[in-house]
Amino acid sequence: MLGRAHLKRKAEAMEDKPQFLPANDDEERAEEKNIRKESASKSFRPTRRSFLTQLGVAGITATAAPLLARAPAAPPPVEVPQETPATVPGAVPVVLNINGKDYRLTLDPRTTVLDTLRENLNMFGTKKGCDHGQCGACTVHINGRRVNSCLTFAVMHQGDKITTIEGLAQGGELHPVQAAFIECDGFQCGYCTPGQIMSGAALLKEPVGPADDDVREMMSGNLCRCGAYDNIVAAVQSARKKSSSQS
Amino acid sequence: MEIFQYQDAKTVDDAVSANAGHSGVKFVAGGTTLIDLMKLNVETPQVLIDINRLPLTQVESTSDGGVKIGAMVRNSDLANHELITKQYPVLSQALRSGASPQLRNMATTGGNLLQRTRCYYFRDTAYTACNKRNPGSGCAAIDGFNRIHAILGTSEHCIATHPSDMAVAMMALEATVHTQSSHGERSIALDEFYLVPGNTPQKENVLQPGELITYVTLPPLANGMRSYYLKLRDRASYEFALSSAAVVVQMNGGKIVRARVALGGVATKPWRSHEAENALEGQAANEKTFQAGAEAALRGARPLHDNAFKVKLAQLCLTRALRVATGSNENAT
Numbered sequence: 404m405l406g407r408a409h410l411k412r413k414a415e416a417m418e419d420k421p422q423f424l425p426a427n428d429d430e431e432r433a434e435e436k437n438i439r440k441e442s443a444s445k446s447f448r449p450t451r452r453s454f455l456t457q458l459g460v461a462g463i464t465a466t467a468a469p470l471l472a473r474a475p476a477a478p479p480p481v482e483v484p485q486e487t488p489a490t491v492p493g494a495v496p497v498v499l500n501i502n503g504k505d506y507r508l509t510l511d512p513r514t515t516v517l518d519t520l521r522e523n524l525n526m527f528g529t530k531k532g533c534d535h536g537q538c539g540a541c542t543v544h545i546n547g548r549r550v551n552s553c554l555t556f557a558v559m560h561q562g563d564k565i566t567t568i569e570g571l572a573q574g575g576e577l578h579p580v581q582a583a584f585i586e587c588d589g590f591q592c593g594y595c596t597p598g599q600i601m602s603g604a605a606l607l608k609e610p611v612g613p614a615d616d617d618v619r620e621m622m623s624g625n626l627c628r629c630g631a632y633d634n635i636v637a638a639v640q641s642a643r644k645k646s647s648s649q650s
Numbered sequence: 651m652e653i654f655q656y657q658d659a660k661t662v663d664d665a666v667s668a669n670a671g672h673s674g675v676k677f678v679a680g681g682t683t684l685i686d687l688m689k690l691n692v693e694t695p696q697v698l699i700d701i702n703r704l705p706l707t708q709v710e711s712t713s714d715g716g717v718k719i720g721a722m723v724r725n726s727d728l729a730n731h732e733l734i735t736k737q738y739p740v741l742s743q744a745l746r747s748g749a750s751p752q753l754r755n756m757a758t759t760g761g762n763l764l765q766r767t768r769c770y771y772f773r774d775t776a777y778t779a780c781n782k783r784n785p786g787s788g789c790a791a792i793d794g795f796n797r798i799h800a801i802l803g804t805s806e807h808c809i810a811t812h813p814s815d816m817a818v819a820m821m822a823l824e825a826t827v828h829t830q831s832s833h834g835e836r837s838i839a840l841d842e843f844y845l846v847p848g849n850t851p852q853k854e855n856v857l858q859p860g861e862l863i864t865y866v867t868l869p870p871l872a873n874g875m876r877s878y879y880l881k882l883r884d885r886a887s888y889e890f891a892l893s894s895a896a897v898v899v900q901m902n903g904g905k906i907v908r909a910r911v912a913l914g915g916v917a918t919k920p921w922r923s924h925e926a927e928n929a930l931e932g933q934a935a936n937e938k939t940f941q942a943g944a945e946a947a948l949r950g951a952r953p954l955h956d957n958a959f960k961v962k963l964a965q966l967c968l969t970r971a972l973r974v975a976t977g978s979n980e981n982a983t
Contacts, residue, residue, distance in 0.1 A: 493653055512656040512698070515685070535686050536753055548726075548755045554685045555756065558656050559678070559700050602752070609751070610730055623887035624750020 497558050501526070502570025508557075516552035516560060517541045520567060528568035528597050532626070539625030542598040542605075543567050549605035551624075568597035571604060579642040580604045589638035591629035599625045603639040607646050615640065652694040659699050662706070662864060666831050668699050671860030677701050679722060680756040682749070683765050691775050692766075692783060706760075706864055709733055715870035721760030721863045725816065726751065728759060738868060740877030740896050744819035747881040750888050760863035763817050763827065763843070764855070767810035768798065768890055781807045782851040789851075797956040798892065801964075802917035804952055808851030811915060812844070813890050818914035819879050821922045822896035823868050831861040840866075844919035854919070872908075875900045878975040881914070882967050891915030893964040895971040899930075906930050906939065906976065913947060916964045923947040926968065935976040940969040 497510045499519065508523055517534075520526040520543075529552060532540030536554040543552045544566040571578040580603040583589070590596045602625045611621045618636050627635060659665035669675045674696035678684055687693040706720035709731045717733050728734055729745035749757065771777045771790035779788035791799055791809050799809040817840070825840040844855050857863070871877075877898040883889040894914035900907045909930040913921040926947035933939040944965035951961050973979040 493655060495656060512654060513651045513688075535689065536682055536750075539750065539752060542752055549752050550756050551682075551752045554753075555681050556656070556678075556685065559681070559702055606751070609726075620887050621751055624752045 495558055498561055499557060499565060500563065501565045502567060503564075510557055512556060512558045514557050516543065516545075516555050516557050516565065519557040520552065526567055526569055530594055530597055532595070532598075537626075538595070538598075539602060540595050540598040542601040542625065544601060544605060547605075547608070549602050566601075568601060571600065578604055579645050580607070580639065583638040583642040583645070584635075587634050587638035587641055588631075589634040590627070590631050595625060595627045595629075599627065599635055603635075603642060606639060607643060618643075651688050652691065652696075654688075654695050655697045657697060657699045658703065659701050660703055662704055662830055662862065665699055665701050665704060666860060666862050669697075669860045669862070670832055671858065672697075673859065675699065675860070677862060679758040679761040680724070680753075681761075682753050682757045683761065687766060687773070690773055692773060701862070712867060717868045719759050719866045719868070721758060721865060723759045725749070725754040725757045725759070725762060728816075729754065737871060738819075738823060738877065740822060740879045740898060741816070741819040741868075743879035744815040744881075744894075744896060747879065747891075747894075748815040759816070759866055762814055763820075763840075763863060763866070764857075765812070765814045765817075766854075768813050769810035770795070770798075772810055782810055782847070782854075785850070785852045792954065795956055796954045798890070799954065799957050800916060800918045801951040801953045801957055801960050802913070802921050802948070803846040804918055805847045805849070805851070807849060808847035808918065809954065810847070810851070810918060811890075812854075812917065812919045814920060815879070815881060815891060815894060815914055817844075817920040818894055818912045819877075819896040820866065820868070821912035821920045822877070822898045822910040823871075824910065826867045826869075827863055828865040828867065829857065829861045830864050831858060833858075835864075840920075841922050847918050871898070872900055875908075876975050876977065878971050880967055880971040880974070882963060883915075893960055893967040895964075895968045897968070897971045897975040899935075899972070899975050901935065901976060904934050904936075906933055906935050909943070911943070911947065911968065913964060913968065916951075916960050925949060930972070935972075935978050937969070937973075937978075940972040940978075941965075943972060944968040 494509050494511050497508050499506050499508065506524060508519065510519060517529060517531055520529045521531065529543055530540040531553065532538035534553045536551040539551065541552040542549050545560060545563050571581060580600050584596065584600055602622055606621050609621065611617050615636050618639050622635065622639060657668055659668055665677065669677060676684065676695035676698055678698050679701050684693055704722055706722040708720045709723055709728060710718050711733060712718050717737065719728060725745050725748065729742045735742045745754065748754065769791055771794060772780050772782050777790045779790040781787060781789055789808055796809060798811060800811045820840055827838045827840055827843050829836055838856060845853055875898060879894065879896045881891045881894040883891050891914045893916050896912045898910040909927045911923045911926040913923060926943040929946040930939060930943040947968055948961050948965055953961055
């Protein structure tokens with residue numbers, strides 16, 4: 404049997420907490436910074452990612468000890484840049500609405516929505532698998548429809564509403580598909596899971612037949628190398644039943 | 651990926667005047683082919699004109715009883731549109747068999763018509779020999795691994811298969827492509843839209859540089875016309891066709907009065923088979939007729955070492971599609 408710790412780890416994998424600050428306006432930014440400082444001073448609770456990042460840095464520090472003898476022993480938490488510097492000629496200002504917040508960015512027009520989320524906004528919940536629209540790990544919702552965020556440039560989405568796995572839960576409540584994935588154990592390693600869940604959540608609003616095979620067909624754009632397909636189908640079916648009985 | 655300059659077009663006039671046909675200027679719609687190929691450095695546009703805000707998103711009835719489809723209608727919206735599911739089920743079936751739900755939400759009607767081939771040698775710039783990518787450089791596929799390649803419409807310069815499902819159904823429905831450019835508007839029958847590779851595999855259709863697809867129209871179907879799309883592939887879902895068939899038939903008693911046949915996955919363009927249509931029309935809808943139609947369709951096939959199986963596969967695909975479309979085997983769906 405899998406223990407509670409296992410489930411907790413899975414739940415964390417499903418909702419990789421972002422470590423960004425919204426750039427709506429300077430006041431809001433300053434306010435949020437203060438809140439963050441306060442909470443950080445009260446209790447330092449590392450996320451899975453910050454823990455791993457520091458582990459990596461610590462590892463490098465240890466092997467390079469003679470060279471970095473004067474380096475501080477515990478590096479501070481990774482600071483996320485507020486805005487991407489315009490490093491490439493032709494970079495353009497872009498405002499993106501992600502999970503209900505506007506972000507002002509300066510982007511190389513080659514930057515996909517996926518890379519913007521991960522590299523510019525430190526929202527790591529959306530995963531990069533194949534980067535060619537073949538695996539579905541990068542699935543997000545744009546204006547309520549599921550799309551492959553690796554195959555579309557961020558600059559093409561000003562004025563669109565982008566929802567990522569980080570924005571799926573509402574008011575601290577998991578989305579029914581997120582809850583169903585935990586209930587049905589719809590994953591093993593968890594890497595494809597955010598994409599699977601974003602697909603499953605969109606599927607609830609699409610014309611899809613009632614059978615498991617209908618779900619399989621409509622989830623075929625999301626590959627799972629662990630082969631957790633049976634439980635993924637069960638999770639989507641469970642969420643569909645619950646949402647149809649509620650509506 | 652090469653750097654490009656991005657431009658946003660608000661109107662069709664904006665788009666075509668921004669793209670006056672200079673080399674290096676490309677329209678981007680759903681991006682599912684173009685951005686994929688830009689990542690592979692197969693496509694290297696210098697200017698990208700975003701046409702996603704163009705008001706070409708309607709599916710509407712035409713006065714003659716047909717349908718007019720905006721070039722920016724997404725594949726999923728077209729597949730699920732009432733006018734299409736009711737009047738042109740073959741088109742819904744073809745669209746739903748293509749790609750994944752995510753990609754169908756992105757891909758557009760105009761873009762789907764212009765999909766590029768999945769030939770591995772075209773997509774991988776490590777292979778220098780590709781006449782489509784680099785005219786005059788040769789064809790790595792002819793003596794390479796060519797299991798997915800074409801057996802119809804090939805030349806000694808290119809054997810790349812056209813990957814679209816949608817276009818195969820539209821071919822059987824006798825669609826017309828409508829375009830606009832700085833020179834004005836024009837209409838092109840889909841049957842005359844695509845080019846076989848011949849000596850110029852880099853030229854896949856008759857569009858001029860800077861010409862934008864604005865609409866596709868489908869003529870009305872006569873009462874009692876039946877249609878069906880069958881796709882055979884290596885996986886049950888989310889895979890390109892090894893062989894597909896779109897069939898539109900009009901029956902009278904047990905006889906096929908009118909037949910429109912197109913094949914996918916086996917040809918260098920969505921393949922309308924007038925040969926199969928001639929063999930089917932006026933004949934009784936039975937196994938012998940279907941077989942004759944299938945043999946006629948593949949008579950000109952030029953199989954290579956890895957794709958010879960496609961001759962038989964395409965024949966079986968077409969006979970089965972005909973069986974279903976003519977109602978000769980209601981259980982075959």
